[in-house]
Amino acid sequence: MSDKLSKFKEMIGEVFDLNRAAAVLSWDQQVNMPPGGAEAxxxxxxxxxxxxxxxxxxxxxxxxxxxxxxxxxxxxxxxxAMVRVAARDxxxxxxxxxxxxxxxxxxxxxxxxxxxxxxxxxxxxxxRPHLEKNLELIKKYVSFFPPADHPYDVLLDDYEPGLPTAxxxxxxGNLRPKQxxxxxxxxxxxxxxxxxxxxSFNEKKVWDFGETVIRxxxxxxxxxxxxxxxxxxxxxxxxxxxxITNRFEKNSPLATLxxxxxxxGHALYELGGNPAYERTPLASGTSLAVHESQSRMWExxxxxxxxxxxxxxxxLKKAFPSQLNGVNxxxxxxxxxxxxxxxxxxxxxxxxxxxxxxxxxxxxxxMVEGSIAVKDLPEIWNARMRDYLGVTPPNxxxxxxxxxxxxxxxxxxxxxxxxxxxxxxxxxxxxxxxIKNLEEQIRKGQFVELREWLRxxxxxxxxxxxxxxxVRKVTGNDIDSAAYIRYLTEKYGEIYGL
Amino acid sequence: MSDKLSKFKEMIGEVFDLNRAAAVLSWDQQVNMPPGGAEAxxxxxxxxxxxxxxxxxxxxxxxxxxxxxxxxxxxxxxxxAMVRVAARDxxxxxxxxxxxxxxxxxxxxxxxxxxxxxxxxxxxxxxRPHLEKNLELIKKYVSFFPPADHPYDVLLDDYEPGLPTAxxxxxxGNLRPKQxxxxxxxxxxxxxxxxxxxxSFNEKKVWDFGETVIRxxxxxxxxxxxxxxxxxxxxxxxxxxxxITNRFEKNSPLATLxxxxxxxGHALYELGGNPAYERTPLASGTSLAVHESQSRMWExxxxxxxxxxxxxxxxLKKAFPSQLNGVNxxxxxxxxxxxxxxxxxxxxxxxxxxxxxxxxxxxxxxMVEGSIAVKDLPEIWNARMRDYLGVTPPNxxxxxxxxxxxxxxxxxxxxxxxxxxxxxxxxxxxxxxxIKNLEEQIRKGQFVELREWLRxxxxxxxxxxxxxxxVRKVTGNDIDSAAYIRYLTEKYGEIYGL
Numbered sequence: 004m005s006d007k008l009s010k011f012k013e014m015i016g017e018v019f020d021l022n023r024a025a026a027v028l029s030w031d032q033q034v035n036m037p038p039g040g041a042e043a044x045x046x047x048x049x050x051x052x053x054x055x056x057x058x059x060x061x062x063x064x065x066x067x068x069x070x071x072x073x074x075x076x077x078x079x080x081x082x083x084a085m086v087r088v089a090a091r092d093x094x095x096x097x098x099x100x101x102x103x104x105x106x107x108x109x110x111x112x113x114x115x116x117x118x119x120x121x122x123x124x125x126x127x128x129x130x131r132p133h134l135e136k137n138l139e140l141i142k143k144y145v146s147f148f149p150p151a152d153h154p155y156d157v158l159l160d161d162y163e164p165g166l167p168t169a170x171x172x173x174x175x176g177n178l179r180p181k182q183x184x185x186x187x188x189x190x191x192x193x194x195x196x197x198x199x200x201x202x203s204f205n206e207k208k209v210w211d212f213g214e215t216v217i218r219x220x221x222x223x224x225x226x227x228x229x230x231x232x233x234x235x236x237x238x239x240x241x242x243x244x245x246x247i248t249n250r251f252e253k254n255s256p257l258a259t260l261x262x263x264x265x266x267x268g269h270a271l272y273e274l275g276g277n278p279a280y281e282r283t284p285l286a287s288g289t290s291l292a293v294h295e296s297q298s299r300m301w302e303x304x305x306x307x308x309x310x311x312x313x314x315x316x317x318x319l320k321k322a323f324p325s326q327l328n329g330v331n332x333x334x335x336x337x338x339x340x341x342x343x344x345x346x347x348x349x350x351x352x353x354x355x356x357x358x359x360x361x362x363x364x365x366x367x368x369x370m371v372e373g374s375i376a377v378k379d380l381p382e383i384w385n386a387r388m389r390d391y392l393g394v395t396p397p398n399x400x401x402x403x404x405x406x407x408x409x410x411x412x413x414x415x416x417x418x419x420x421x422x423x424x425x426x427x428x429x430x431x432x433x434x435x436x437x438i439k440n441l442e443e444q445i446r447k448g449q450f451v452e453l454r455e456w457l458r459x460x461x462x463x464x465x466x467x468x469x470x471x472x473x474v475r476k477v478t479g480n481d482i483d484s485a486a487y488i489r490y491l492t493e494k495y496g497e498i499y500g501l
Numbered sequence: 502m503s504d505k506l507s508k509f510k511e512m513i514g515e516v517f518d519l520n521r522a523a524a525v526l527s528w529d530q531q532v533n534m535p536p537g538g539a540e541a542x543x544x545x546x547x548x549x550x551x552x553x554x555x556x557x558x559x560x561x562x563x564x565x566x567x568x569x570x571x572x573x574x575x576x577x578x579x580x581x582a583m584v585r586v587a588a589r590d591x592x593x594x595x596x597x598x599x600x601x602x603x604x605x606x607x608x609x610x611x612x613x614x615x616x617x618x619x620x621x622x623x624x625x626x627x628x629r630p631h632l633e634k635n636l637e638l639i640k641k642y643v644s645f646f647p648p649a650d651h652p653y654d655v656l657l658d659d660y661e662p663g664l665p666t667a668x669x670x671x672x673x674g675n676l677r678p679k680q681x682x683x684x685x686x687x688x689x690x691x692x693x694x695x696x697x698x699x700x701s702f703n704e705k706k707v708w709d710f711g712e713t714v715i716r717x718x719x720x721x722x723x724x725x726x727x728x729x730x731x732x733x734x735x736x737x738x739x740x741x742x743x744x745i746t747n748r749f750e751k752n753s754p755l756a757t758l759x760x761x762x763x764x765x766g767h768a769l770y771e772l773g774g775n776p777a778y779e780r781t782p783l784a785s786g787t788s789l790a791v792h793e794s795q796s797r798m799w800e801x802x803x804x805x806x807x808x809x810x811x812x813x814x815x816x817l818k819k820a821f822p823s824q825l826n827g828v829n830x831x832x833x834x835x836x837x838x839x840x841x842x843x844x845x846x847x848x849x850x851x852x853x854x855x856x857x858x859x860x861x862x863x864x865x866x867x868m869v870e871g872s873i874a875v876k877d878l879p880e881i882w883n884a885r886m887r888d889y890l891g892v893t894p895p896n897x898x899x900x901x902x903x904x905x906x907x908x909x910x911x912x913x914x915x916x917x918x919x920x921x922x923x924x925x926x927x928x929x930x931x932x933x934x935x936i937k938n939l940e941e942q943i944r945k946g947q948f949v950e951l952r953e954w955l956r957x958x959x960x961x962x963x964x965x966x967x968x969x970x971x972v973r974k975v976t977g978n979d980i981d982s983a984a985y986i987r988y989l990t991e992k993y994g995e996i997y998g999l
Contacts, residue, residue, distance in 0.1 A: 020548035023541070024522050027529055036742060039724035043521070043739030043779065050518035054552060226537035241541030244534065281541065 005074065008082060011067050014058065015089060016282035021055035023240055030238050032115065034230045034248060045112030053105040060097045068093055081285065084467040088284040091164070098147040107144070110136050111412045118410035119233055125400035127381045130410070135377045137412040138370055145371070155371050158415030162291045163422065164469055168368070171418050174425070175361055178484040185491055186354055189342045192499040197338035202326040204256035212322055213249065213263030216315065220301060221454045222247075222267045226274055234407040235262040235349070237269035237298075242281050245273040257339070258350050261302050268301030269294055271454060275462025290470035291416065292482075295423020296430060297457065303353055303424075304431050304490070305453070309336045310446040337498050344392035346401045353424070354495060358391045360421040363406075367414050428487035429478045430461075503572065506580060509565050512556065513587060514780035519553040521738055528736050530613065532728045532746060543610030547603040554602045558595050566591055579783065582965040586782040589662070596645040605642070608634050609910045616908035617731055623898035625879045628908070633875045635910040636868055643869070653869050656913030660789045661920065662967055666866070669916050672923070673859055676982045683989060684852055687840045690997040695836035700824040702754035710820055711747065711761030714813065718799060719952045720745075720765045724772060732905040733760040733847070735767035735796075740779050743771040755837070756848045759800050766799030767792055769952060773960025788968035789914065790980075793921020794928060795955065801851055801922075802929050802988070803951070807834045808944040835996050842890035844899045851922070852993060856889045858919040861904075865912050926985035927976045928959075 025048055032044050058064070068090045075082040114133035121130035141158065148157045153168045160166070214229060232248035239245050247266035251259050272288045280286040288294040305311055309332075312319075316332040327335065342352050348359040366383065369375030375383060384403040389395050396402030408416050435441055438452055445453075460477050474482055495501065523546055530542050556562070566588045573580040612631035619628035639656065646655045651666045658664070712727060730746035737743050745764035749757050770786050778784040786792040803809055807830075810817075814830040825833065840850050846857040864881065867873030873881060882901040887893050894900030906914050933939055936950055943951075958975050972980055993999065 016544075017548050017552065020545045021552075024526055024545050024549055027526050027545075028522055031525055031529065035726065035728075037723050037726055037744075039721070040738055040742030043742060046514075046780070047518045047522050047525075047738075050515050051522055054515065054519075223537070225535050228533065228535055230533075240538055240545075244538030244541060282544070 007067055007070055007074070011064075011071060011086075011089075012283065014061075014064055014067070015284060018055050018059045019282045019286070021051050021058070025051040025055070026238050027240055030240075030246060030248075032112070033232045033234070033236075038116070041112065041116040045109045048112050049105040049108040052108040053101045056096060056099070056101045056104045060093065060101070064093060065097070081279070081467065085284050088466050092284065095148075095161075099144065100147075103140075103143065103147075107140050107412055110140060111410065114410040114412070115407065118404065118407060122233065122400050122404045125398040125404065127399040127404060130404060131377055131380075134380075134409055137409060138377060138414070140412060141371065141414050153368075155368050155415065158367075158371065159418065160415075162416050162419050164290060165471065166422075171364070171422070174482065174484060175357070175364070175418070175421065178357060178421075178425070178488070179361060181484075181488050182354065182357055182491070185495060186342060186344070188501050189354060189495055189499050192501060195337040195341045195498065196334065197341045199326060199330055200257055200338055201254070202256075203253070204323060204326060206251045206256075206259075208322050209251065209256055209259045210249070212319060213260045215318070216260065216306075217263050217267040219448055220264070220267050220271065220305075220450050222270055223274065227270055229263065229266075235266050236407075237266045237273070239273045239287060242274065242276045242278050242286065245270045255347075255350050261306060261339075262349065264306040265298045265302035268298035271301070271457065272297040272462050275454075275458035276465050277463045280465045280467075285465040285467050287465060289464070289466050289468060289473055291419035292422035292426055293461070293470045293473060295420050296426035297423075297461070299420075299423050300427040300431065300457075304427060305445060305450070307336075307340055307353070308442075308445065309333070310442045312336050312339075313446050314448040340494070340498055342495065342499075344394050346388070346394055346396050347405055348420075349405075354491060355392060357421040357424060360417050362387045362391050363417040367417065371414065422482065425482060425484045425487045426474055428490040429474065429480060429483065431490065432486050433478045505565055505568055505572070509562075509569060509584075509587075510781065512559075512562055512565070513782060516553050516557045517780045517784070519549050519556070523549040523553070524736050525738055528738075528744060528746075530610070531730045531732070531734075536614070539610065539614040543607045546610050547606040550606040551599045551603040554594060554597070554599045558591065558599070562591060563595070579777070579965065583782050586964050590782065593646075593659075597642065598645075601638070601641065601645075605635075605638050605910055608638060609908065612908040612910070613905065616902065616905060620731065620898050620902045623896040623902065625897040625902060628902060629875055629878075632878075632907055635907060636875060636912070638910060639869065639912050651866075653866050653913065656865075656869065657916070658913075660914050660917050662788065663969065664920075669862070669920070672980065672982060673855070673862070673916070673919065676855060676919075676923070676986070677859065679982075679986050680852065680855055680989070683993060684840060684842070686999050687852060687993055687997050690999060693835040693839045693996065694832065695839045697824060697828055698755055698836055699752070700754075701751070702821060702824060704749045704754075704757075706820050707749065707754055707757045708747070710817060711758045713816070714758065714804075715761050715765040717946055718762070718765050718769065718803075718948050720768055721772065725768055727761065727764075733764050734905075735764045735771070737771045737785060740772065740774045740776050740784065743768045753845075753848050759804055759837075760847065762804040763796045763800035766796035769799070769955065770795040770960050773952075773956035774963045775961045778963045778965075783963040783965050785963060787962070787964050787966060787971055789917035790920035790924055791959070791968045791971060793918050794924035795921075795959070797918075797921050798925040798929065798955075802925060803943060803948075805834075805838055805851070806940075806943065807831070808940045810834050810837075811944050812946040838992070838996055840993065840997075842892050844886070844892055844894050845903055846918075847903075852989060853890060855919045855922060858915050860885050860889050861915040865915065869912065920980065923982045923985045924972055924980060926988040927972065927978060927981065929988065930984050931976045 028044060028048055028051070036044060068086065071086045072090055075086045077083040078087055110133070114130070114137055117130050117133045121127060145154045145157045151157055155168045159168055159171065218224070226243045227245045227247065229247050229249055231250060233250065235247070235249045237245065237247045247263070247270050249259055249262050249266065272294055276286055312332050312335060316335055320327045340352060342354040344355050345351055348356070351359055366375060366380070366387070370377070381399050381403050385396055388402065434453065434456055438444070438456060441453060444450070461473065464473065468476060471482060474480070526542060526546055526549070534542060566584065569584045570588055573584045575581040576585055608631070612628070612635055615628050615631045619625060643652045643655045649655055653666045657666055657669065716722070724741045725743045725745065727745050727747055729748060731748065733745070733747045735743065735745045745761070745768050747757055747760050747764065770792055774784055810830050810833060814833055818825045838850060840852040842853050843849055846854070849857055864873060864878070864885070868875070879897050879901050883894055886900065932951065932954055936942070936954060939951060942948070959971065962971065966974060969980060972978070
């Protein structure tokens with residue numbers, strides 16, 4: 004290894020450690036921190052962010068990267084990929100002043116606290132000034148970059164490198180009429196019965212059942228843990244310490260199971276990373292959409308499939324004999340896949356889910372363009388929910404306050420969820436070509452071969468390949484919604500007899 | 502505020518944030534972290550420590566301090582105290598190379614993991630190489646400083662600024678014969694009955710009772726929390742986020758109560774700090790001995806007093822009716838104060854506690870001098886336990902592995918525990934002069950006036966005064982064991998009818 008490369012690795016390793024330390028502080032903030040801790044925590048996160056930014060954007064780093072770019076030109080080598088990713092991130096980061104990063108971290112820490120309170124009290128006015136501040140900072144952030152076709156491009160690029168707003172709108176534009184037609188057909192078909200899912204389920208039993216499932220998926224509790232938090236998420240402290248959070252909501256008690264599988268999917272991506280990439284720019288998943296393809300695959304393509312429940316249903320029924328009395332596996336499978344326009348994105352069925360995303364994308368674009376004011380959000384949210392899904396949130400907690408993302412100042416994030424769905428179906432078609440008896444394995448509760456396939460073809464590469472290159476490498480195709488539509492049509496065709 | 506002072510505050514604030522972030526990571530390591538996380542966590546702590554050290558010992562900081570020392574000369578002002586404390590710490594820190602700090606943090610993170618495993622398996626050999634490494638680093642640390650009267654002086658000074666080894670040995674030398682005579686007299690007196698304390702107590706009920714007590718003491722769960730960890734400790738993330746940990750041991754089930762009170766005493770010190778001192782060198786307690794005077798006061802002078810139990814015993818008895826059947830408050834009071842040479846420091850009674858400390862002090866001095874080898878520690882520990890206390894540990898978990906301190910690389914720490922006992926009695930005499938009906942208040946479960954006295958006279962000053970100056974300011978005397986001996990003699994004289 005050249006002296007320059009090892010100096011680069013040392014420097015980037017420190018930045019990495021600072022960011023991972025910040026992840027621990029953020030996790031603690033949501034899982035453990037008493038309310039008194041909020042202000043200082045914001046300051047601490049601001050300082051860590053500022054120092055990481057200063058170190059990453061130092062002139063020394065800039066010169067090193069310039070020289071390394073000449074030396075390591077082959078993107079198929081780890082070193083070449085490392086330098087390419089770091090140089091791209093450097094050029095972006097260099098545009099953002101350290102004081103701005105600190106200010107944003109501080110504002111977001113306060114906004115998260117406010118969001119928790121606002122959601123608890125279902126009172127948007129508590130959150131509003133914080134979201135206004137976050138949006139003001141987001142606009143300032145965009146202004147640091149050269150004008151793009153659309154200001155939103157700058158934001159989207161941070162989550163999905165190289166994917167312009169126009170292309171996402173086009174992918175969504177193709178998908179929407181087909182999803183809407185499907186939902187319409189389902190609406191006119193004979194409805195499935197799911198009232199038993201609203202019965203009272205014991206929280207601890209549901210939680211434990213979720214852990215049983217994710218252990219089978221391969222989540223290793225010696226390298227992770229699951230805690231309670233206001234919002235389920237996955238966070239990575241190292242390739243051997245990848246944690247997930249979850250919640251329990253009385254109104255949709257089994258949602259906890261699917262959240263566990265979802266976050267486990269993210270966690271397996273991180274846990275399957277190449278240990279040699281630790282403390283380098285190649286560690287962690289390559290983009291949010293690819294990450295989401297993993298979580299949605301485990302949650303939906305596996306966890307809401309009939310073979311899966313043919314294996315797990317007897318055990319679930321043993322845990323909840325009275326709630327599931329008289330419900331056979333086929334009825335249960337139909338119930339958990341019931342299509343029903345609803346309020347909460349994370350609990351939405353697969354057929355309507357993407358409409359929640361499309362709503363958010365349009366609102367975010369409006370906020371960034373300035374055509375939507377924060378103060379009008381609850382009203383706009385509720386109006387669009389009626390337009391898109393035909394339902395009206397009874398309060399802000401179940402409406403505009405449901406997601407934590409905007410409190411972090413994360414705008415540009417949401418569309419990656421729908422892209423993740425699309426990619427998950429593309430991968431699934433490929434996997435089923437390579438693992439002929441996958442369905443049979445799932446029916447037996449065997450997930451090793453699936454997980455290993457994902458590890459070998461996706462997880463181990465970390466950040467080495469850009470998302471679209473990775474999808475092309477693995478599936479032979481660009482990101483394309485055809486597989487997803489085939490998947491939905493077949494699945495719901497069978498459930499609803501279309 | 503001068504530009505220089507505000508630049509200084511900004512720079513020192515970042516160092517402060519880095520250290521507090523490291524405290525969060527350490528807490529997580531002991532409370533939550535899955536075993537897989539250990540290696541990366543060591544690296545993260547090493548990086549945070551290294552950057553904090555680099556920032557604190559920068560030339561810019563050095564020049565600033567030089568100039569500020571000329572400008573702020575009055576130690577009675579906050580600014581003067583801030584500059585004095587920072588300059589002293591700077592001069593010490595400047596001697597220690599950043600790479601060394603990182604190496605020590607890395608070694609200690611691994612050693613903590615090894616200690617947890619070694620203690621669990623009661624196998625010193627698992628911990629031995631880590632302690633050897635820690636000791637090697639400690640010796641290297643001492644070598645960075647000018648030769649002192651004794652190499653141990655350098656270590657002690659980090660915990661108790663300005664107190665030389667010889668003086669501590671003298672204080673202990675004065676105290677020891679009196680404590681030994683008292684223990685002897687007690688040994689010859691009629692023994693108290695305490696077998697009921699060894700009965701089975703429900704863990705959750707004990708834990709909850711402890712929380713009831715510390716809430717009454719004034720521990721505010723909106724500004725802190727109590728978690729389970731292998732070793733009870735207090736840690737500060739900000740003046741409004743001060744956490745404690747605790748454990749439950751079946752063999753001494755009520756020890757959990759006294760640990761809660763003890764750690765609460767530390768926490769109240771931190772929670773009572775002046776918010777204006779946050780992110781400055783004046784935040785937090787002034788020394789470990791003064792800190793320990795607070796924890797031991799709440800644990801012993803309050804928590805093991807008869808008035809305290811006159812208030813709480815009926816409630817305890819309600820929680821544990823069968824275990825405490827036929828035991829009246831006086832018998833309970835005697836039982837929890839039973840003097841009995843025993844194995845575990847943190848569970849030791851007040852009459853024998855200091856002997857545990859004296860044993861550790863002599864062993865540490867031996868290790869640092871080189872007259873004691875790590876490999877011989879279990880044997881030496883057990884031999885001295887027989888000499889000092891007449892008991893022999895049945896295994897290393899209850900012997901040399903009982904305390905976490907050496908795994909942190911903390912050598913020089915233990916004697917501050919005994920000094921804390923001594924100071925607590927000095928303060929107690931003073932408080933009882935100023936709060937005439939304190940005993941009556943405690944009997945009613947009222948702790949506000951005591952806590953406020955401590956806040957006003959001790960807590961609010963943070964690091965402003967050096968420990969001996971603070972003790973002199975508050976009590977009019979130097980650190981002196983006379984009050985402690987008076988306290989022990991009166992208390993045990995009454996319990997044992999001496």
